Amino acid sequence: MTTLTPTIRTGRAGIVTGTGLLAKRTTVTFLRRPELVVLSLVQMSAIMLTFRFIFGGAIGTAHGLPYVDFSVPGFITAGVLFQTLGTAIGIAEDMEQGFIDRLRSMPFSTAAMLTGRVVADTGILAIVLAVTTAVGFAVGFRLQASVLGGLEAFGLCLVFGLAFSWLFIAVGLLAGNVKAAQGVSMIVFIVTFASSAYVPTQTMPGWLRAFAENQPVTAMANAVRSLTLGSHSQAFLGHGPGYFVIRSLFWAGGILVAFSVISVAKFRRAAG
Amino acid sequence: MTLTIEARGLTKRFGKKTALDGLSLEVESGQVVAVLGPNGAGKTTFVRSVSTLIRPEEGELKVCGYDVRREAESVRRVIGLAGQYAAVDQALSGRENLVLVARLFGQSAKQAKANAEAVLELFGLVEAADRLVRTYSGGMRRKLDLGASLVSQPRLLILDEPTTGLDPRSRLDLWDAIEALVERGTDVLLTTQYLDEADRLARNIVIIDQGRTVASGTPAELKRRIGGKILEVHVRDRAHIPLVAQALTREGVAAPEIDEATRRISVGADDGAAQWLIDGLTAVRDSGAVLADIAVREPSLDEVFLALTGQKTSSAESVGTATLETA
Numbered sequence: 273m274t275t276l277t278p279t280i281r282t283g284r285a286g287i288v289t290g291t292g293l294l295a296k297r298t299t300v301t302f303l304r305r306p307e308l309v310v311l312s313l314v315q316m317s318a319i320m321l322t323f324r325f326i327f328g329g330a331i332g333t334a335h336g337l338p339y340v341d342f343s344v345p346g347f348i349t350a351g352v353l354f355q356t357l358g359t360a361i362g363i364a365e366d367m368e369q370g371f372i373d374r375l376r377s378m379p380f381s382t383a384a385m386l387t388g389r390v391v392a393d394t395g396i397l398a399i400v401l402a403v404t405t406a407v408g409f410a411v412g413f414r415l416q417a418s419v420l421g422g423l424e425a426f427g428l429c430l431v432f433g434l435a436f437s438w439l440f441i442a443v444g445l446l447a448g449n450v451k452a453a454q455g456v457s458m459i460v461f462i463v464t465f466a467s468s469a470y471v472p473t474q475t476m477p478g479w480l481r482a483f484a485e486n487q488p489v490t491a492m493a494n495a496v497r498s499l500t501l502g503s504h505s506q507a508f509l510g511h512g513p514g515y516f517v518i519r520s521l522f523w524a525g526g527i528l529v530a531f532s533v534i535s536v537a538k539f540r541r542a543a544g
Numbered sequence: 545m546t547l548t549i550e551a552r553g554l555t556k557r558f559g560k561k562t563a564l565d566g567l568s569l570e571v572e573s574g575q576v577v578a579v580l581g582p583n584g585a586g587k588t589t590f591v592r593s594v595s596t597l598i599r600p601e602e603g604e605l606k607v608c609g610y611d612v613r614r615e616a617e618s619v620r621r622v623i624g625l626a627g628q629y630a631a632v633d634q635a636l637s638g639r640e641n642l643v644l645v646a647r648l649f650g651q652s653a654k655q656a657k658a659n660a661e662a663v664l665e666l667f668g669l670v671e672a673a674d675r676l677v678r679t680y681s682g683g684m685r686r687k688l689d690l691g692a693s694l695v696s697q698p699r700l701l702i703l704d705e706p707t708t709g710l711d712p713r714s715r716l717d718l719w720d721a722i723e724a725l726v727e728r729g730t731d732v733l734l735t736t737q738y739l740d741e742a743d744r745l746a747r748n749i750v751i752i753d754q755g756r757t758v759a760s761g762t763p764a765e766l767k768r769r770i771g772g773k774i775l776e777v778h779v780r781d782r783a784h785i786p787l788v789a790q791a792l793t794r795e796g797v798a799a800p801e802i803d804e805a806t807r808r809i810s811v812g813a814d815d816g817a818a819q820w821l822i823d824g825l826t827a828v829r830d831s832g833a834v835l836a837d838i839a840v841r842e843p844s845l846d847e848v849f850l851a852l853t854g855q856k857t858s859s860a861e862s863v864g865t866a867t868l869e870t871a
C-alpha cells in the first residue's frame with residue numbers, strides 16, 4: 273500500500289492558486305451538467321425570440337428605431353442578471369452539500385473560495401453573452417454605432433456580470449440552501465421587467481417609472497444601448513453614452529464593493 | 545500528555561435553543577473518542593465548534609493546544625473534517641475530488657496525485673476513481689469524503705456520524721477503514737447515535753444529551769455502570785402483560801419496564817443473575833401467558849441513558865434499537 277507523503281500537513285494554497293483551482297472546479301462542474309449549459313444558452317435566446325416575434329409587432333418602433341435594435345441591448349443586459357443568478361444557486365448548493373464547510377475547516381484563503389467562483393462565472397458569462405449576442409444579430413439586430421462601441425458594450429456587460437456575481441454570492445451565502453436561492457429568481461424577473469431593459473420607461477405608469485429610472489438595470493441597459501445605437505439613442509434616452517456608462521459603472525462599482533464586503537464577512541464569520 | 549481536545553463549559557445558543565449547555569470534555573492524544581448522543585443532543589454543534597466553523601459564546605475550547613477562537617488558522621492546519629453530509633463534488637470524479645482538496649492544502653500537483661492515489665487504495669476506491677461521484681453509492685461517497693479529510697495527513701480526524709444511513713455491509717467497511725487509520729496513529733473524534741459503533745471504534749465514549757455531558761469513560765467502565773443484559777419478553781395478547789410483569793418482578797430490583805404498544809416487558813438481567821433468569825423464565829412459563837418471543841439482549845442507548853441518568857433521552861423514540869456489545 274502506498275503511504276501518504278508526510279511533511280505536508282501545514283500547507284495551504286495561496287490566493288492565486290486557490291482561485292485558479294476553484295475556478296477550474298466551478299467551470300468543470302458547470303460543463304458537466306448539460307441541463308445547466310442548455311438552460312444558460314437557451315434561456316435568454318428564448319425570451320429574446322418571444323419578444324421579437326410575438327410582442328415585437330405590437331410594440332412597434334420607438335423614436336424611429338426598430339424595436340429589435342432597441343430591445344436586444346436590453347435583453348443582453350438582463351441576460352447578465354439571469355446568468356449570474358446561477359452563482360447564487362451554485363454557492364447555496366456548495367453550502368447545502370457541506371463543500372463550503374470543508375473549505376472553511378481548512379487553512380485556506382477565505383477570499384479564494386469566492387474569487388474562484390467569480391472568475392469562473394464571469395468566464396461562463398462571456399460565452400453565454402456571446403451566444404445571446406449572436407442570436408440577437410440573427411433576429412435582425414444591427415449595430416447603429418461603431419464596432420468599437422459594440423465591443424465596449426460587451427465589455428461593460430462583463431463588468432456588470434462581475435458586480436452581480438458578488439451580489440449573488442452574497443445572496444447564495446445568506447440563503448444557505450438551493451430552494452431559498454431559487455426564490456430570488458422572482459426578484460430578478462421583477463427588477464428586469466421594471467427597468468428599461470425590455471420597454472422604454474416612458475410607457476410605464478408614474479410610480480413604476482420613478483423606480484425604473486433610478487435602478488441599476490436601467491442605467492446598465494441604457495449604457496449598453498447608447499453604445500450600440502450611438503447618436504440614434506441620444507434623442508429618446510435623453511443623454512449620450514458617456515452619461516449612462518458612467519452612471520452604470522457607479523452602480524456596478526457600488527454593487528461590487530458592497531456585496532464583496534458582505535460576502536467575505538458572511539463567509540468568514542463563523543456561521544450561526 | 546497533551547490533550548487533543550480540551551473543552552470547558554462550552555455554550556452555544558441558536559436563538560432560544562441552547563445547543564451546547566456548558567459542555568466539558570477532554571480527549572488525550574493517541575485516542576479515539578466517540579461522542580454518543582441522540583438526535584439533537586448537540587453532536588454536530590460540538591463538531592462544528594471543534595472545526596472552527598462556529599464560535600461558541602461561552603467556555604474554552606482548545607484543539608491540539610490551539611484556541612479555536614484566537615488560533616483558528618492553526619487549528620485548521622491540524623484537523624481533517626468529514627461532516628455529517630458527504631461534502632464531495634458530485635460532478636467531479638473521486639480522484640478529482642481528492643486532488644482538488646490536496647491541492648487546496650498547498651500540495652504540488654504531483655504530491656496531490658500521489659496522495660489521492662494512496663487514499664483511493666486505502667479505501668478500495670481505485671476502480672471507481674475516475675467515475676463521477678454522482679454515480680457512487682452512499683457508502684462509497686462516505687468513504688471518499690473520509691478520504692478527502694485525510695489527504696492532508698491531519699493529526700485529528702473529525703467524523704460526524706460517519707455511518708448513519710449506511711447499510712450494514714458499508715458500515716462494516718467504513719469501520720475497517722477507520723480502524724486502519726487509527727492504527728496508523730491518527731487521533732479520531734467521531735460522533736454517533738449507535739452504542740455498538742462507539743464500542744467498536746472508541747477507547748473513550750462521551751455520552752451527551754441536550755448539550756451536556758451525561759457520562760464518560762471507556763466502554764468497559766460504562767458497561768459496568770449500566771449493568772448487564774436485558775431480558776425482554778414479547779407477549780401475543782395485551783391482556784397477558786400483567787401476568788408476565790408480575791412473574792418478572794423481583795425484590796430489590798427495578799420493576800420491569802412495560803411497553804404497551806409493542807406488548808413487550810423488559811427487565812435488567814445482569815451477569816450475576818443466571819439462576820434468577822431461569823427462575824424468572826419458569827415463572828413466565830407458569831403464568832400461562834402466550835409468548836411471541838423471548839430474548840436476552842444488549843441494552844439500547846435509551847436504556848443506557850435511563851441507567852446513567854434516570855431520564856429518558858430527549859428523543860427516546862428515534863433511537864430504539866442501538867445495542868452495546870458486552871466485553
Ligand SMILES: Nc1ncnc2c1ncn2[C@@H]1O[C@H](COP(=O)(O)OP(=O)(O)OP(=O)(O)O)[C@@H](O)[C@H]1O
Binds near residue numbers: 558559
Ligand atoms: N443553525 C441552527 N439554527 C438553529 N438551531 C440549531 C442550529 N443548529 C443546531 N440547532 C439546534 O441545536 C440542537 C443541537 O443540534 P445538533 O445538530 O448539534 O444535534 P446533533 O446531536 O448533531 O443531532 P443529529 O443526531 O440529528 O445530527 C438541535 O436542537 C438543533 O435543532
Ligand SMILES: [Mg+2]
Binds near residue numbers: 589705
Ligand atoms: Mg448532527
